[in-house]
Amino acid sequence: MTAALFVMALAATAAFAFMNGKNDAPHSFAPPIRTGALSPRIAVLSSALWTAAGALLSVGWARDLSAAVEFPLGDAGLLIIASSALGAAVWAVIAAGMRMPASSTHALMGAIAGASLAAQLTGSPGVSTSRWFLLTVLSPWVAFALAYGVANGFTLAYRGRSAHAVHRGSRIAQSIVSTLFAVAHGIQDGQRTVFLLTAALLTAGVSMTPEGLW
DSSP, X not given: OHHHHHHHHHHHHHHHHHHHHHHHHXXXXXXXXXXTSSOHHHHHHHHHHHXXXXXXXXXXXXXXXXXXXXXXXXXXXXXXXXXXXXHHHHHHHHHHXXXXXXXXXXHHHHHHHHHHXXXXXXXXXXXXXXXXXXXXXXXXXXXXXXXXXXXXXXXXXTTTOOHHHXXXXXXXXXXXXXXXXXXXXXXXXXXXXXXXXXXXXXXXXXXXXXXXXX
Protein backbone atom coordinates (compact mmCIF):
# COMPACT_ATOMS: atom_id res chain seq x y z
CA MET A 1 0.00 0.00 0.00
CA THR A 2 2.83 2.39 0.84
CA ALA A 3 4.48 1.89 -2.56
CA ALA A 4 1.20 2.59 -4.39
CA LEU A 5 0.58 5.75 -2.37
CA PHE A 6 4.16 6.87 -2.97
CA VAL A 7 3.70 6.52 -6.74
CA MET A 8 0.37 8.34 -6.44
CA ALA A 9 2.03 11.18 -4.56
CA LEU A 10 4.73 11.49 -7.24
CA ALA A 11 2.14 11.48 -10.03
CA ALA A 12 0.05 14.14 -8.27
CA THR A 13 3.17 16.25 -7.73
CA ALA A 14 4.03 15.98 -11.43
CA ALA A 15 0.50 17.11 -12.36
CA PHE A 16 0.76 20.04 -9.96
CA ALA A 17 4.17 21.06 -11.36
CA PHE A 18 2.87 20.83 -14.93
CA MET A 19 -0.10 23.09 -14.18
CA ASN A 20 2.20 25.60 -12.47
CA GLY A 21 4.45 25.81 -15.52
CA LYS A 22 1.53 25.93 -17.92
CA ASN A 23 -0.05 28.87 -16.11
CA ASP A 24 3.08 30.79 -15.11
CA ALA A 25 5.04 30.74 -18.37
CA PRO A 26 2.53 32.84 -20.36
CA HIS A 27 2.18 35.29 -17.48
CA SER A 28 5.89 36.05 -17.56
CA PHE A 29 6.31 37.12 -21.18
CA ALA A 30 2.85 37.80 -22.59
CA PRO A 31 3.01 41.59 -21.96
CA PRO A 32 6.33 42.20 -23.79
CA ILE A 33 5.16 40.04 -26.70
CA ARG A 34 1.90 41.96 -26.90
CA THR A 35 3.66 45.34 -26.92
CA GLY A 36 6.44 44.22 -29.26
CA ALA A 37 9.19 44.63 -26.67
CA LEU A 38 10.32 41.04 -27.35
CA SER A 39 9.72 38.64 -30.20
CA PRO A 40 7.82 35.43 -29.37
CA ARG A 41 10.92 33.28 -29.97
CA ILE A 42 13.15 35.36 -27.70
CA ALA A 43 10.40 35.51 -25.07
CA VAL A 44 9.91 31.73 -25.01
CA LEU A 45 13.66 31.07 -24.82
CA SER A 46 14.08 33.64 -22.05
CA SER A 47 11.15 32.18 -20.12
CA ALA A 48 12.61 28.67 -20.28
CA LEU A 49 16.12 29.83 -19.36
CA TRP A 50 15.24 32.08 -16.43
CA THR A 51 12.56 29.77 -15.07
CA ALA A 52 15.11 26.94 -15.00
CA ALA A 53 17.61 29.24 -13.28
CA GLY A 54 15.03 30.11 -10.66
CA ALA A 55 14.24 26.43 -10.08
CA LEU A 56 17.91 25.73 -9.40
CA LEU A 57 17.98 28.55 -6.85
CA SER A 58 14.98 27.14 -4.98
CA VAL A 59 16.58 23.95 -3.66
CA GLY A 60 17.75 25.41 -0.35
CA TRP A 61 14.41 27.08 0.32
CA ALA A 62 12.57 23.83 -0.44
CA ARG A 63 14.70 22.11 2.22
CA ASP A 64 13.79 24.78 4.77
CA LEU A 65 10.12 24.44 3.88
CA SER A 66 10.32 20.66 4.25
CA ALA A 67 11.75 21.12 7.73
CA ALA A 68 8.94 23.53 8.67
CA VAL A 69 6.07 21.28 7.53
CA GLU A 70 5.96 17.82 9.08
CA PHE A 71 3.75 15.18 7.49
CA PRO A 72 2.88 12.01 9.41
CA LEU A 73 5.01 9.05 8.40
CA GLY A 74 3.67 6.17 6.37
CA ASP A 75 0.46 5.83 4.42
CA ALA A 76 -1.32 8.70 6.21
CA GLY A 77 1.31 11.24 5.20
CA LEU A 78 1.53 10.00 1.62
CA LEU A 79 -2.24 10.19 1.26
CA ILE A 80 -2.22 13.80 2.50
CA ILE A 81 0.56 14.72 0.06
CA ALA A 82 -1.16 13.05 -2.90
CA SER A 83 -4.53 14.59 -2.05
CA SER A 84 -3.03 18.05 -1.55
CA ALA A 85 -1.06 18.07 -4.80
CA LEU A 86 -3.99 16.68 -6.78
CA GLY A 87 -6.42 19.15 -5.23
CA ALA A 88 -4.15 22.10 -6.01
CA ALA A 89 -3.68 20.87 -9.60
CA VAL A 90 -7.44 20.49 -10.11
CA TRP A 91 -7.99 23.99 -8.72
CA ALA A 92 -5.42 25.33 -11.19
CA VAL A 93 -7.39 23.74 -14.03
CA ILE A 94 -10.65 25.23 -12.76
CA ALA A 95 -9.14 28.69 -12.27
CA ALA A 96 -7.58 28.63 -15.74
CA GLY A 97 -10.87 27.54 -17.28
CA MET A 98 -12.66 30.42 -15.58
CA ARG A 99 -9.83 32.84 -16.55
CA MET A 100 -9.47 33.69 -12.90
CA PRO A 101 -6.09 34.59 -11.35
CA ALA A 102 -5.07 32.22 -8.60
CA SER A 103 -2.05 31.58 -6.40
CA SER A 104 -0.75 28.03 -6.68
CA THR A 105 1.13 28.49 -3.41
CA HIS A 106 -2.02 29.37 -1.51
CA ALA A 107 -3.92 26.64 -3.35
CA LEU A 108 -1.36 24.09 -2.16
CA MET A 109 -1.35 25.45 1.40
CA GLY A 110 -5.13 25.36 1.52
CA ALA A 111 -5.17 21.84 0.11
CA ILE A 112 -2.67 20.66 2.73
CA ALA A 113 -4.73 22.27 5.49
CA GLY A 114 -7.92 20.66 4.17
CA ALA A 115 -6.35 17.23 3.75
CA SER A 116 -4.82 17.46 7.22
CA LEU A 117 -8.18 18.37 8.74
CA ALA A 118 -9.88 15.51 6.91
CA ALA A 119 -7.23 13.10 8.21
CA GLN A 120 -7.72 14.29 11.77
CA LEU A 121 -11.50 13.98 11.52
CA THR A 122 -11.10 10.34 10.46
CA GLY A 123 -8.74 9.55 13.33
CA SER A 124 -5.44 9.79 11.44
CA PRO A 125 -2.56 12.13 12.35
CA GLY A 126 -2.46 15.50 10.63
CA VAL A 127 0.23 17.93 9.51
CA SER A 128 2.21 20.08 11.94
CA THR A 129 3.79 23.36 10.84
CA SER A 130 5.99 26.06 12.29
CA ARG A 131 4.55 29.50 13.03
CA TRP A 132 6.24 31.29 10.11
CA PHE A 133 4.42 29.02 7.69
CA LEU A 134 1.24 31.00 8.44
CA LEU A 135 2.87 34.18 7.11
CA THR A 136 1.71 33.15 3.62
CA VAL A 137 -1.51 34.93 4.56
CA LEU A 138 0.36 38.24 4.50
CA SER A 139 2.25 37.72 1.22
CA PRO A 140 -0.53 38.93 -1.15
CA TRP A 141 -0.79 42.20 0.77
CA VAL A 142 2.96 42.72 0.67
CA ALA A 143 3.00 42.02 -3.07
CA PHE A 144 0.14 44.47 -3.65
CA ALA A 145 1.92 47.22 -1.71
CA LEU A 146 5.17 46.69 -3.62
CA ALA A 147 3.42 46.61 -7.00
CA TYR A 148 1.51 49.78 -6.16
CA GLY A 149 4.71 51.55 -5.14
CA VAL A 150 6.65 50.50 -8.24
CA ALA A 151 3.81 51.45 -10.61
CA ASN A 152 3.47 54.90 -9.05
CA GLY A 153 7.24 55.37 -9.04
CA PHE A 154 7.40 54.59 -12.75
CA THR A 155 4.55 57.03 -13.40
CA LEU A 156 6.29 59.83 -11.51
CA ALA A 157 9.63 59.13 -13.19
CA TYR A 158 8.16 59.52 -16.69
CA ARG A 159 5.73 62.33 -15.99
CA GLY A 160 6.08 65.13 -18.49
CA ARG A 161 8.23 63.15 -20.96
CA SER A 162 7.40 62.53 -24.60
CA ALA A 163 5.30 59.58 -25.73
CA HIS A 164 8.33 58.09 -27.50
CA ALA A 165 10.42 58.18 -24.32
CA VAL A 166 7.60 56.64 -22.28
CA HIS A 167 7.09 53.89 -24.85
CA ARG A 168 10.80 53.09 -25.03
CA GLY A 169 11.17 53.06 -21.25
CA SER A 170 8.08 50.91 -20.87
CA ARG A 171 9.39 48.30 -23.33
CA ILE A 172 12.73 48.10 -21.53
CA ALA A 173 10.99 47.84 -18.17
CA GLN A 174 8.69 45.11 -19.46
CA SER A 175 11.63 43.04 -20.68
CA ILE A 176 13.43 43.35 -17.34
CA VAL A 177 10.35 42.73 -15.22
CA SER A 178 9.35 39.71 -17.31
CA THR A 179 12.78 38.21 -16.72
CA LEU A 180 12.40 38.76 -12.98
CA PHE A 181 8.95 37.18 -13.14
CA ALA A 182 10.38 34.10 -14.85
CA VAL A 183 13.08 33.75 -12.18
CA ALA A 184 10.49 34.20 -9.42
CA HIS A 185 8.18 31.64 -11.00
CA GLY A 186 11.06 29.20 -11.26
CA ILE A 187 11.94 29.71 -7.62
CA GLN A 188 8.37 29.28 -6.46
CA ASP A 189 7.51 26.35 -8.72
CA GLY A 190 10.80 24.62 -7.99
CA GLN A 191 10.39 25.18 -4.26
CA ARG A 192 6.89 23.71 -4.20
CA THR A 193 7.77 20.74 -6.40
CA VAL A 194 10.95 19.84 -4.52
CA PHE A 195 9.10 20.34 -1.23
CA LEU A 196 6.42 17.82 -2.24
CA LEU A 197 8.99 15.34 -3.54
CA THR A 198 11.05 15.67 -0.36
CA ALA A 199 7.96 15.28 1.81
CA ALA A 200 6.97 12.14 -0.11
CA LEU A 201 10.43 10.63 0.35
CA LEU A 202 10.43 11.48 4.06
CA THR A 203 7.00 10.03 4.73
CA ALA A 204 7.90 6.89 2.76
CA GLY A 205 10.86 6.36 5.11
CA VAL A 206 13.71 7.15 2.74
CA SER A 207 15.23 9.60 5.26
CA MET A 208 14.21 10.87 8.69
CA THR A 209 15.33 14.48 8.07
CA PRO A 210 15.30 16.80 5.05
CA GLU A 211 19.05 17.33 5.49
CA GLY A 212 19.59 13.64 4.90
CA LEU A 213 18.30 14.00 1.35
CA TRP A 214 20.76 16.78 0.35
